[in-house]
Amino acid sequence: MTLAPLPYRVVDRRDETHDTVTLSLEPAGEALGPFAPGQFAMMYAFGVGEVPVSVSRIPDGQRLTHTVRAVGAVTRALWTLRTGAWVGMRGPFGTCWDLAAARGNDLLVIAGGIGIAPLRPAIDAVLAEPHGYGRLNVLAGARSPADLLYRNEFPTWERPFSTVTVDRPDDDWTGRVGVVTTLLGEAHFTPADTTALVCGPEVMMRATARDLIHRGVRPDRVQVSLERNMRCATGHCGHCQLGPLLLCRDGPVVGYDRAEPLLSVREL
Amino acid sequence: MTDPENTVAVPGAPTEAVLDRDGLDELVRVLVRRGRTVIGPTVRDGAIVLDELESADALPYGWGVELEAGQYRVRRRADQAAFAHSAGPQSWKSFLHPERVRQWSAERRPDGVLSVRPEAPQSVSYAFLGVRPCDLRAIRILDRVMGGGRYRDPAYLSRRTGAFLIAVECTEPGATCFCVSMGTGPAADAGFDLALTEVVDAAGHRFLCRSGSPEGAAVLAELPRRDADEPTRAAAASAVSEAAERMGRSMPPVDLRTLMRDTLEAERWDDVTARCLSCGNCTMVCPTCFCTTTEDVTDLTGDHAERWRRWDSCYDLDFSLLHGGPVRATPRSRYRQWLTHKLGTWHDQFDSSGCVGCGRCIVWCPTGIDLTEEAHALHQEATRTESAP
Ligand SMILES: Cc1cc2nc3c(=O)[nH]c(=O)nc-3n(C[C@H](O)[C@H](O)[C@H](O)COP(=O)(O)OP(=O)(O)OC[C@H]3O[C@@H](n4cnc5c(N)ncnc54)[C@H](O)[C@@H]3O)c2cc1C
Ligand code: SF4
Ligand code: SF4
Ligand code: FES
Numbered sequence: 104m105t106l107a108p109l110p111y112r113v114v115d116r117r118d119e120t121h122d123t124v125t126l127s128l129e130p131a132g133e134a135l136g137p138f139a140p141g142q143f144a145m146m147y148a149f150g151v152g153e154v155p156v157s158v159s160r161i162p163d164g165q166r167l168t169h170t171v172r173a174v175g176a177v178t179r180a181l182w183t184l185r186t187g188a189w190v191g192m193r194g195p196f197g198t199c200w201d202l203a204a205a206r207g208n209d210l211l212v213i214a215g216g217i218g219i220a221p222l223r224p225a226i227d228a229v230l231a232e233p234h235g236y237g238r239l240n241v242l243a244g245a246r247s248p249a250d251l252l253y254r255n256e257f258p259t260w261e262r263p264f265s266t267v268t269v270d271r272p273d274d275d276w277t278g279r280v281g282v283v284t285t286l287l288g289e290a291h292f293t294p295a296d297t298t299a300l301v302c303g304p305e306v307m308m309r310a311t312a313r314d315l316i317h318r319g320v321r322p323d324r325v326q327v328s329l330e331r332n333m334r335c336a337t338g339h340c341g342h343c344q345l346g347p348l349l350l351c352r353d354g355p356v357v358g359y360d361r362a363e364p365l366l367s368v369r370e371l
Numbered sequence: 372m373t374d375p376e377n378t379v380a381v382p383g384a385p386t387e388a389v390l391d392r393d394g395l396d397e398l399v400r401v402l403v404r405r406g407r408t409v410i411g412p413t414v415r416d417g418a419i420v421l422d423e424l425e426s427a428d429a430l431p432y433g434w435g436v437e438l439e440a441g442q443y444r445v446r447r448r449a450d451q452a453a454f455a456h457s458a459g460p461q462s463w464k465s466f467l468h469p470e471r472v473r474q475w476s477a478e479r480r481p482d483g484v485l486s487v488r489p490e491a492p493q494s495v496s497y498a499f500l501g502v503r504p505c506d507l508r509a510i511r512i513l514d515r516v517m518g519g520g521r522y523r524d525p526a527y528l529s530r531r532t533g534a535f536l537i538a539v540e541c542t543e544p545g546a547t548c549f550c551v552s553m554g555t556g557p558a559a560d561a562g563f564d565l566a567l568t569e570v571v572d573a574a575g576h577r578f579l580c581r582s583g584s585p586e587g588a589a590v591l592a593e594l595p596r597r598d599a600d601e602p603t604r605a606a607a608a609s610a611v612s613e614a615a616e617r618m619g620r621s622m623p624p625v626d627l628r629t630l631m632r633d634t635l636e637a638e639r640w641d642d643v644t645a646r647c648l649s650c651g652n653c654t655m656v657c658p659t660c661f662c663t664t665t666e667d668v669t670d671l672t673g674d675h676a677e678r679w680r681r682w683d684s685c686y687d688l689d690f691s692l693l694h695g696g697p698v699r700a701t702p703r704s705r706y707r708q709w710l711t712h713k714l715g716t717w718h719d720q721f722d723s724s725g726c727v728g729c730g731r732c733i734v735w736c737p738t739g740i741d742l743t744e745e746a747h748a749l750h751q752e753a754t755r756t757e758s759a760p
Binding site: 339 | 474475477479484485486487489516517520521522524525635636661663664668669673678680685690691692693694698699700701703704708711712715716719720
């Protein structure tokens with residue numbers, strides 16, 4: 104079902120930060136088709152509205168896992184949902200992280216803020232198949248220590264390198280400070296044989312991609328997840344256009360070779 | 372949604388004939404008898420609008436239009452021609468892809484459980500009388516957008532599937548028409564059930580009628596008619612080919628898709644910004660502009676919710692809203708989005724141009740912005756820049 108939402112019940116909620124929650128959902132009856140890492144669902148909060156939200160984990164079975172940051176009317180309504188509450192779900196939509204093309208490569212998973220959410224299922228997939236890929240590096244940035252998501256999972260991602268950095272440290276912070284690109288010098292990768300998966304604010308993705316390409320990573324191997332307003336997710340509303348792309352259909356995951364000329368035109 | 376190629380032969384049924392006005396009267400009656408809702412042009416409030424026709428008498432016999440950038444006026448003609456007018460303020464999209472549709476309803480039961488009911492398909496069976504060749508192409512483009520992708524829109528398909536299309540070739544292009552540049556008219560060669568070409572000359576007022584589908588042939592067989600004669604055929608053909616010579620506007624003779632791609636940073640966009648009001652009229656009247664937004668509403672109890680879809684415009688500031696503000700904050704970027712989508716990126720998204728050359732956006736722009744003029748200016752600027760040292 105792609106046009107009318109299917110009812111799902113919140114079976115678990117986990118507060119990640121002061122404004123971000125991870126919801127686990129189970130279908131009332133019919134379930135949505137299987138999601139791939141990087142794909143998204145349209146989440147409907149009863150009577151309030153519907154917004155695109157990526158899958159943030161892909162458990163076995165029919166359960167869906169999404170991490171939502173409360174920034175406006177709909178995301179706030181989703182954020183307040185208690186266990187037992189109901190939401191409407193449509194999906195899966197969009198392109199996924201192209202892990203098939205990354206096989207045998209070193210991997211750089213680079214996230215800014217909530218951008219770690221759509222990347223987590225890709226990390227899970229790589230860890231589930233350690234011999235399929237080269238070295239895994241997870242680099243994540245957040246505004247402050249209190250905004251870091253999935254903090255307890257980072258140690259399990261050190262294959263061999265996983266670390267976080269913040270823009271604004273607090274008094275207890277002993278970790279790194281600065282933008283996420285500053286971590287690249289310490290990551291373990293051979294640029295010519297590297298695939299990067301990048302998700303975060305657009306400025307962060309552009310700076311990161313530029314840096315990676317400068318270091319010798321092939322532009323088409325830098326995969327970014329782009330964000331535009333989305334009303335339908337089925338290619339009918341026109342809102343998600345980025346030049347030639349309909350991002351609900353041709354994205355959100357796009358190779359930087361295609362994204363670069365589009366992102367470099369202001370207000371395209 | 373058949374896509375018939377040219378004239379279809381059905382054993383025993385005519386593929387071509389000549390109709391008089393009474394043939395047209397009977398055409399509407401036959402279609403109504405077949406359970407069709409017949410929509411066609413009629414004069415109302417100083418414009419030629421599309422509306423349900425009870426009979427062919429409602430057609431705009433003897434009316435023409437005068438068009439210019441930002442101007443529209445109906446005028447009396449010396450003859451009684453029914454289709455000697457070009458595109459009006461509406462298009463067939465108003466019927467196939469209506470301004471507002473409900474997509475689904477949802478209930479929250481007392482135990483909190485959610486149940487969702489998709490909207491039942493529309494049972495209307497349309498016949499469109501007087502579809503211009505440019506608008507025939509516009510319908511094919513909408514077919515691709517709404518019904519040709521991975522996800523097919525049920526609201527569109529329930530109105531479009533089985534719709535009976537009666538094309539009318541153009542013999543009287545408007546001053547804002549440029550279908551020849553876009554390769555969409557003034558002749559109709561495919562995609563219709565019946566095609567009419569109106570002829571008014573010394574031999575009288577008549578319509579050359581061709582069938583383009585088995586149902587078209589069957590309907591034609593029920594009409595009072597005579598065999599197509601050579602003089603009528605010749606008069607129809609020359610009226611259409613003369614129309615092609617009298618286009619009011621034209622596009623620069625270059626690949627428009629490349630032009631749009633290569634002029635994203637042109638100065639001309641600043642110039643058009645000074646004139647564009649971001650009113651969105653051009654998107655509302657365009658027969659292919661399909662963009663929509665959604666509205667979620669609840670009733671007073673709060674337990675019944677509905678999802679409505681309504682036309683939206685890329686000129687609206689909220690259209691590109693993200694957390695933190697709109698992507699296209701300036702009017703310049705919004706006009707650029709509209710024009711480059713119509714003429715350029717539509718090809719990438721849906722394998723054709725998004726413009727059919729109907730001229731509506733030129734006529735209904737309150738400040739008379741003319742996309743053909745903008746395309747010429749962009750082309751000149753591109754040529755200047757290229758030849759500069
Ligand atoms: C492909 C994709 C995946 C996403 N994945 C996640 C995720 O995993 N977790 C998460 O917390 N957020 C995610 N987002 C962002 C999330 O969709 C927006 O935060 C949300 O739409 C904001 O809606 P709102 O009503 O709460 O905010 P408001 O600011 O009140 O928004 C009003 C309307 O604007 C639109 N809008 C505003 N911001 C965005 C935005 N950033 N993206 C798209 N539309 C927007 C929406 O249509 C919304 O209904 C994703 C966005 C996209 C496009
Ligand atoms: S862009 Fe203008 S001329 Fe082209 S199809 Fe739309 S309304 Fe007609
Ligand atoms: S081009 Fe004309 S009709 Fe279109 S938004 Fe601008 S002022 Fe309105
Ligand atoms: S979200 Fe509607 S077309 Fe992509």
